[in-house]
Amino acid sequence: MHALEARNRRFLADLFAGPFRGHAIIVSAPHPGGFGDLGDFTLSKKPVKEWVPCYVRQYEARARQMEQLDDDAVPYVGLNTHTGLFAAAFGCPIHVYVGQETNPAARPIVRTAEEADKLREPGLDAAMLARVLELARLLRKELGPEAAIGVPDIQSPFDVAALIWNKEEMFPAMIEEPEAVKRLVDKCHRLLKKFLLALKKEVGEVDFCHCPYAWAPPEQGCWLSEDEVGALNTKMFEEFCLPVLTDLSRTFGGLFMHCCANADHQYGGFNKIPSLRGLNRVFQSPGPRPAIDAFAGKTVLIQAWSGDELLNQMLDAAQPDSRFLFNLDGGKLEEIQPRYERLRKRCPRR
Numbered sequence: 215m216h217a218l219e220a221r222n223r224r225f226l227a228d229l230f231a232g233p234f235r236g237h238a239i240i241v242s243a244p245h246p247g248g249f250g251d252l253g254d255f256t257l258s259k260k261p262v263k264e265w266v267p268c269y270v271r272q273y274e275a276r277a278r279q280m281e282q283l284d285d286d287a288v289p290y291v292g293l294n295t296h297t298g299l300f301a302a303a304f305g306c307p308i309h310v311y312v313g314q315e316t317n318p319a320a321r322p323i324v325r326t327a328e329e330a331d332k333l334r335e336p337g338l339d340a341a342m343l344a345r346v347l348e349l350a351r352l353l354r355k356e357l358g359p360e361a362a363i364g365v366p367d368i369q370s371p372f373d374v375a376a377l378i379w380n381k382e383e384m385f386p387a388m389i390e391e392p393e394a395v396k397r398l399v400d401k402c403h404r405l406l407k408k409f410l411l412a413l414k415k416e417v418g419e420v421d422f423c424h425c426p427y428a429w430a431p432p433e434q435g436c437w438l439s440e441d442e443v444g445a446l447n448t449k450m451f452e453e454f455c456l457p458v459l460t461d462l463s464r465t466f467g468g469l470f471m472h473c474c475a476n477a478d479h480q481y482g483g484f485n486k487i488p489s490l491r492g493l494n495r496v497f498q499s500p501g502p503r504p505a506i507d508a509f510a511g512k513t514v515l516i517q518a519w520s521g522d523e524l525l526n527q528m529l530d531a532a533q534p535d536s537r538f539l540f541n542l543d544g545g546k547l548e549e550i551q552p553r554y555e556r557l558r559k560r561c562p563r564r
Contacts, residue, residue, distance in 0.1 A: 215360050218280055222288050225563065227431050229537055230491045230514055231468070237529075237537065237561040238286040241554055242427040242518075242544035243276040255349060256295050256342040256366070257308060257318065262349045266356055269293070269349070273361060282547055283554055286539075286563075288429035290362035290421040291353050293346060296320075297367050297439075300405060301377040303340035304333055322380040327387055327394030330379055335401045338412055347416055354417045362421040362429060365413065370440040370471075371403035371458045378402070388450060395454060403458040407465060410436055425472045426494055426518035426541040435468025435491050443483075444475025451483045463488050470494075470516075481508040492516050492539070502528045511535035519543060522553065529560055 229238050252258065255265045269291050276289035298308050298320030306320040324330045338344065346366050353363055369377070375398045376384060388395050414420050414432055421429050422436045430437075440459070443451050463469035468489035473480075474496035484490060485508065494516040495505055502524070505515055510533040517525065518541035525540055532538070540561070542554060 219288055222286050225286055226288065226429055229539065230430050231434050234537060235564040238539040239542065239554060239557055239561060240287045240428055241283055241285050241542045241550055243279045244544045254295060254318065256299060256345050262345050263352055265349060266352050269353055270356055273357060283551065285554060288362060290364045290429060292364040293349065293366050294424060295366040297369055298377060299342050299366050300369065300374045300402060302342050303336040303405060304378050306378055320377045322378055324379040325383045327391040330394050330398045336405060338409060343409055347412065350413060350417045360419060362419050363417040364421045365424050368424045368438040370438045371399050371406055372455045373439060373442050374402040375399045376442050388454060399454060399458060407462060428516060428539060428541060430470065433467050435470055435489060436462055436466040437470040439472040441473060441475045443473065443480050444477045448479060448483055451480050456483060456486060459487050478504050485512065494518060503531055506531050506533060506536055514539055516541065525557065
């Protein structure tokens, strides 16, 4: 393992669950290209092995940029896919937007509690999940035992259920037939947990992070997106979402969460998740202050896709025990480096 990567692994492990040695800065590596007309490997009928060289180039590009910038990145293979991966395992069709730069999306197949209860809980032999596991195995063989292998897009159990069950009917059912909603969420929860445990067993050195570009030791927890909570009140979050998030955190040793919803009102509930190690938010109009106040000393705030003004605002508002990870947009090295160095000057490693 490269000495810089080993240093960065120690630094990030401490940031999330150890002594504070400074805020982290990770620059997203540019996509190396070369995928041509291969498209999304989960949707294609082509052999999975055809994607291996493309993902190897991606990993190598990330490793080169780490060396060139000396940032806090840990290079890994990112297997990000569309959000419909687990919904498709339940039978949801995937709609592909032709001629648009929009990710494929799952279409719901459930409209009633009775239909939800009839859904069979799928296994890991579901086509798309099986292709992810196959590609991960091939990449482990190609890259050796130390390279971190990433995950596909990971939606929370509630968010997967909200893809399967048409939301116009599901949200009223949360009041009228709540147990049916919980049963579907539980099916999604069991499938997700089963998949993540299988992936960890298959590849060993797994990076559970799916969004944004970051890394943490797999023993510190799994990562997921929880985006429907903006439409829920706090009581509904604690009833339908908190139990499965708590179980995932206890199973994997912690939880990292992306949430781009209007969900400032859920911070109290988020703080009830044991070992919530990282939170990536797209801030609402009040800006970062509510999150800084809610999570200082408890959870690393991970900020991505933001300009320097917001990052400096966060640093100015930081409390003594705040911890931040800044994920900067990638690009040409000569354009990235001055921005990275300015921010590093404000965030030196200790």
